[in-house]
Amino acid sequence: MLGTLCTLLTALTCGSAVTVVTQTPAVVTVRKGESATLHCNLGTVTGNGPRWYKQVPGETPQYMLRFHYSYSSAQYGSGFSSPKFDSKSSSETDYSLIINTVEVGDSAVYYCKTYDSGPVAVSQWQCCDCSHTDACCCHGTTVVFGPGTKLIVTDPTPPTPSLTVFPPSSEELQGDSVRVVCVAEDVSAGLADVSWLLGGNPLISGISTSSTQQQPNGRFRLSSILTIQTAVWTSGKDVTCQVTSSGSTASKTISQSDCSD
Structure with missing residues (x-):
C-alpha cells in the first residue's frame, strides 16, 4: 500500500513536461553572397541558451556555436567563427543564427538545441518519505532539439549536374x-x-x-x-x-x- 501511494504521489507531484523548441521558418532560401537568418524559440527555457548544429545529409552533425542573452559574444566550435557566423537574442527565449556571405556549401539542415532542467520522478525505492512528496523528486536535465531549418543557397550560375x-x-x-x-x-x-x-x-x-x-x-x-x-x-x-x-x-x-x- 505504501509503495502504491508513493508511486502515485511521485506521478502527481514530480511530472514535468519537457519544453518544446521551435524553429522558423522550416526552409530558408537565399542567393549566394547574401545573409541568412534562422530563428529558434526555447519555449520555457531561460537559464540555457541554444547550441547550433549544422548537418549535411549523410554526414555527422557539426557543432557550430552556443549563445546566451547574458553573453557578450558567441562561443564557437571548431571551424566556425565570427563574422561569418553569429547569434543574437531578442528575448530570454528567442534567438537567431546569422550566417553572413553564404556560400553554396552552407546549404544544410541547422538544428537548435538546449537543456531543460526541472523536477524528474525517480524510482520508487528512492522515495524515502511519502508524507513529504519532495523526497520523491530530484532535478534532472533533458536535451531538447528543435525540428531543424533547411537552408538552401542558390547560385546565379551553378554548374549543371x-x-x-x-x-x-x-x-x-x-x-x-x-x-x-x-x-x-x-x-x-x-x-x-x-x-x-x-x-x-x-x-x-x-x-x-x-x-x-x-x-x-x-x-x-x-x-x-x-x-x-x-x-x-x-x-x-x-x-x-x-x-x-x-x-x-x-x-x-x-x-x-x-x-x-
Missing part, C-alpha cells in the same frame, strides 16, 4: 521487377532533390536515393534507384531521372528501346 542512367541488367529482366540506376556527379551542393518520371508523369514510390558524398573537386555525388515492374520497362515507356541543386536542374531519359541491340 552530370547524370548517367543505367538500365536494368539482363538477369533482372527475368524477374517481376527491375531497377534503373541514376548517378549524379558534380552536384553543386550537399542538398539536392531527385525525382523520377515515367512517361512524363512523376513517380512517388519505388525510389531509393543515397545521401550526397563530396568529390575531390568540392562538389557532390549521389545515386538514386528506381524499382518498377518488368512489364512497365519492357513496354518502352521513357524513364527520366531529374536532379535539382542550387537552382540548377539536370535530367536524363532512358527507355528499353535505347538499350536494344
Whole structure:
C-alpha cells in the first residue's frame, strides 16, 4: 500500500513536461553572397541558451556555436567563427543564427538545441518519505532539439549536374521487377532533390536515393534507384531521372528501346 501511494504521489507531484523548441521558418532560401537568418524559440527555457548544429545529409552533425542573452559574444566550435557566423537574442527565449556571405556549401539542415532542467520522478525505492512528496523528486536535465531549418543557397550560375542512367541488367529482366540506376556527379551542393518520371508523369514510390558524398573537386555525388515492374520497362515507356541543386536542374531519359541491340 505504501509503495502504491508513493508511486502515485511521485506521478502527481514530480511530472514535468519537457519544453518544446521551435524553429522558423522550416526552409530558408537565399542567393549566394547574401545573409541568412534562422530563428529558434526555447519555449520555457531561460537559464540555457541554444547550441547550433549544422548537418549535411549523410554526414555527422557539426557543432557550430552556443549563445546566451547574458553573453557578450558567441562561443564557437571548431571551424566556425565570427563574422561569418553569429547569434543574437531578442528575448530570454528567442534567438537567431546569422550566417553572413553564404556560400553554396552552407546549404544544410541547422538544428537548435538546449537543456531543460526541472523536477524528474525517480524510482520508487528512492522515495524515502511519502508524507513529504519532495523526497520523491530530484532535478534532472533533458536535451531538447528543435525540428531543424533547411537552408538552401542558390547560385546565379551553378554548374549543371552530370547524370548517367543505367538500365536494368539482363538477369533482372527475368524477374517481376527491375531497377534503373541514376548517378549524379558534380552536384553543386550537399542538398539536392531527385525525382523520377515515367512517361512524363512523376513517380512517388519505388525510389531509393543515397545521401550526397563530396568529390575531390568540392562538389557532390549521389545515386538514386528506381524499382518498377518488368512489364512497365519492357513496354518502352521513357524513364527520366531529374536532379535539382542550387537552382540548377539536370535530367536524363532512358527507355528499353535505347538499350536494344
